[in-house]
Amino acid sequence: MSACKKARAEATSVVSSDRLSSLPPELKGDILSRLNVEEAVKTSTLSSTWRDAWTNMPKIFLRDGNFARTKFVTLVDMVLSLHNGTVEMFDISGSKTYHDEFGRWMRMLSRIRPRSVTIRLNSGPGYRIPSCLFSIGDLRVLHLQNCVISLPRVFQGFKRLTHLDLKNFSSTDIDIQNLVSFCPVLSYLKLASFEGINYLNVQAPKLKLLHVFGDFEDINLDAPNLEAAVLSLAHEAKAQQSVPIAHDKESHVKKSLGDLSGIKTLGISGIFMKYLSKWCILTKFPAVFHRLEHIYLVICFWDQRQVLATCSLFQNAPNLKKLDMWSQSLSTWDQDQASIPELTMQVQLDHLVTASVKGFRGVDCEVNFLAKLLSWAPALEEVKIEWTGKTECSMVLAKLLALPRVSPRAKFNLDSEAMSTCKKTRAEATSVVSSDRLSSLLPKIKGNVLSRLDVREAVRTSTLSSTWRDAWTDMPKISLRDRNFTRTRFVTLVDMVLALHKGTIEEFDISDRDIQNLISFCPVLTDLILTSFEGINRLNIQAPKLEYLNVYGDFEDINLEAPNLKVAILYLGHQAKLYQSVPIGYDKENHVKKSLGSLSEIKTLGITGSFMKYLSKGCILTKLPVVFTRLENIYLTICFWDQRQVLTAYSLFQNAPNLKKLAVWSYASSTCDQDQARILEHTLQMKMDHLVMACVECFRGLDNEVDFVAKLLSWAPALEEVKIEWKGETDCSIVLAKLLALPRVSPRAKVIVTF
Template identity: 40%
Template sequence: MSYTKKAKVESTSAVSLDRLSSLPPDIKVTILSKLNVLDAIRTTILSRAWRNMWTTSPKIIVSDLYGISDFSEGTTARSKFVTLVDLALLLHNGPLVSFSIRCLRIYHDVFDRWMHMLSRKKPRSITIKFLWGDYYKIPSSIFSVINLDYLHLKRCIIHLPQEFEGFKRLTVLNLKYFSSTDSDINNLISSCHLLNTLRLKYFEGISCLRIQAPHCSVYISPAKTEEAANWKNYLKQAFVSLTRIETLVIKRCIIGLPQEFEGFKQLTVLNLKYFSLTDRDIYKLISSCPWLNTLRLKYFEGISCLRIQAQTLQLLEVQGDFEDLHLHAPNLLYLTLGKTEAEQSDAVVGDKKNYLKQAFVSLTSIEELTISGSFLTYLSEGCLLAEFPGVFDRLRKICIEQCSWVWTEVLGACSIFWNAPNFRELEIRSFYRDEEFGYQPIWDNDQAEIEEPTLHHLVTVTISDFVGLEHEIALVGLLLRWSPALEELKIVREDGDVPNDECMFRALTKLLALPRASNKATIIVI
């Protein structure tokens, strides 16, 4: 490099460095607040103006990113990390807004010291995430930081000191993988008068959870233990004081409504997963939420007749073992239906009243429908190709999941197609059972015949997890024959389950030879 070029590079570097040094202090602090402590300390080499600037950052972010496989290297890295955290807490000068620590290693021997130093800084936000090892007991010094407005703890033991007076300003409490007692967790929650978001996930030691937080959005998921799997966590009286919450998420629980339950008058989102409830209680719970907008009920027991009356409901997802469905949701836009049991119940066959058919009366506003193959069988056996009381004029997209495409599922799908004259997009996820199943004739001549629908507005079709079996090819043939406006039929292969390449090659040959009602239809295989 010539002397002239070298001088020019040095001059440019000096100008850039001078620009960094001349930045206003508030901008420097903003930059430092985005960095973890190690990178913030490294800014001291930029210039004299940056030398002690990191100590004034309103946020301290420390993270142990080293592996744990090599013991000798890990010991050295651990020692350096301990020193780093000590220095960050000791040398910090000025108000501290937020402290966050995320660790892979074990620091039980220094944790109390760190928390004592942190409590003297009185931050407004604390996040402590330990990703491995035994739970850490939260020392009493943390409970003296009464000005906290955000607290997130992971892998910890919570035991309140006798002198604890509560977090008067706390708005968000997030606890995950923790252990506590009934009295401690209940006292902790009830002492946070401004709490608006509460998340309790994978906890132990709590048998009776009492939540007194009327303005709070609640997320509850007990521990993944044998006890929790058997739903021994029984929530009954917990709903009494939650009449003003807006979001409620509960997982792995038995729910029983008390007699004095008056409803959630401001609830907009209700999400229940792995739960048990009675017909009466689920109906009372849903109907007592006049502003309910989103409802998810997944993997439940104890409900045979599911009755849902929700005038403001826009999104509904149901996945469980039930017999009858009574549904009145005139403003519903997105619907997902699935059954964990494919067997047909007596309630929808024979001469008995078909409540499932009547459930579709109020769904004329629906725009997107997701339905499982087992539910299509359930649908077809109850109202075989009968016209629904309402027509889905606004339905634009249909998604069919876990479809093995036996004839009853085809019948159920046709029932939907006939009553959705304007839908434009179809997504199907195939379900492959065994190799022999695919080579047997699926649709025998003695199967019930159907009047083939014409899908005038169907433009795109996507079939995922395609294996190339005979019933899948037959399905593609039906869709090509029924869709005069079809432009694209995309097939996504399931490479992990393909019986062999020769089978797929034969399938592709058959696909290309299928007749098409649309001269614009293209088949794309990926």
């Protein structure tokens, strides 16, 4: 390798030492245009070939930035006097005053004849634009700020100007009218923050985009090819001068809007909405905007005139797809407000897909407008809300949640900043609650509480305090079992309980065979209630006339033979030995499955306690044995953590085609089923065509609960109301936002949240 020469030998002796210097002047100028002007001018000192290269720069950008005023003036003078090429773009901006030099600069600039001119000299009073600038016939783009525009007497116009942007300027009606009308190919026009213009007359046959923001009293638009317009009337404008327009047959606004038949995007901001409403509240719009697809509005929802004018605009935009609104507060009260009728018109927004509201404070007038919007737009998919209210937002979210939607895909989206401003709805109440509330309960309630304990443990509470000494003697339910007792101790316990108890005893203990015989020997039995029992493992009910059944207790299996049963409420205690029912899922003689098959006449079914989990063991892998065509009302206690129970509930829904009312009580699971990991996520699609009402109690706002509500909303086309009883301990606003975002297949469905 030491003998090899380098791959890149000394080529500098062959190749020119400066390849850039040999480029044509036009390319050098184009390269230098990408530098700061000061740096570009300094290249003249590199060599003789670079001495005049900067004078061919097609784009000149001048910024006074860190320059001293005198140095910047010298730089501008030199650039304008020595430049000898074609200038495509000239752009100058500064924060210092240059009124003495401005006229000289404009004269030199007019000799260069650039195609694009941008002047932003914002310090001091407005710069009067000299007549020489209006003589640049090849001008295509003109941006002016902080200036005074007065056209020369002989103004030939800008025949090639396509882009005109004027900001912070003063002029007159006739000068602006002539300036615009003498630009025959003008396609973009922006007029912002102007003075001296009362009647704005825009005549531009090629104009496609218009943006007007300023103080004016009337406007006339003659722009048949306009596609996008943003009209903003400043708050200082004399809007009251436009009031008589409502009675003026020659209203310029009315005629102007009639000429905008091809417009695609319309923005109305500032107080132009109020100005517009003065004449159109009692009259129809002069044209139907068939091509209008996007509307942006700044509107005061407190002002009924503006709301009515907005609705009139919607009526005349049949193909509207996107609506953006900014809600502003009402600073003054219109004296005509009291005479304006409440909004009752019906508007059809068949193509509206997205809508947004910024500055949303959650007041009733804003919520009411959104309610109208949701009822008018069958294709609506999304409503975005930017919350700026200063109060707690959960109640407002609950109102929005209750609004029915005609579109099954419509959902609300709230921005994250909005949610962070919402306060928690559940405050720390522990400091208010007494440290021993149980001691102050009535004796009857204490006895009821103690009935849920083992009798021996209940008796021991007598040692807690004087208020608990005799509490156990009011226990309405007594269950005595000798297991783990010696015989003598159990006899002593029974003697004491029976001797000292002074309340009513409701508890009973009976064997399987006895209860079966008792029921079967009642041939005309119609109502049967079995509650709080023990000693029954397999509950066998054979009652041909039975219509009402309520079972509450601990059992391991159940068999129902009641063909006329119409109402059944089945509650399995949490102490029941559920594991014994696991094989039922694979047992062809499964009593649960057979029992359900016999309930073809049932109208109301309640499954509470742990019975839902018990039922799921036998039904998760098999279909229910019968279709309950008469079943209209279902009440379930369900753990949404347990996918078996959820899937069983869905199987039940599938077999209840005429279900009208559904009530669900959500409870937390203390243990996790070992089979949960093997259960696939539910993807079944079903129809609940007749479901009208649904409610979920003890709703904590967890994802599995929200998912259940989402499926109900997507399955029930006739649903009218979903009631949710909030019992969560965390901030509910995030959960309400999730519920708002859920689409609904029913246009009448509303979700009502109670706290």
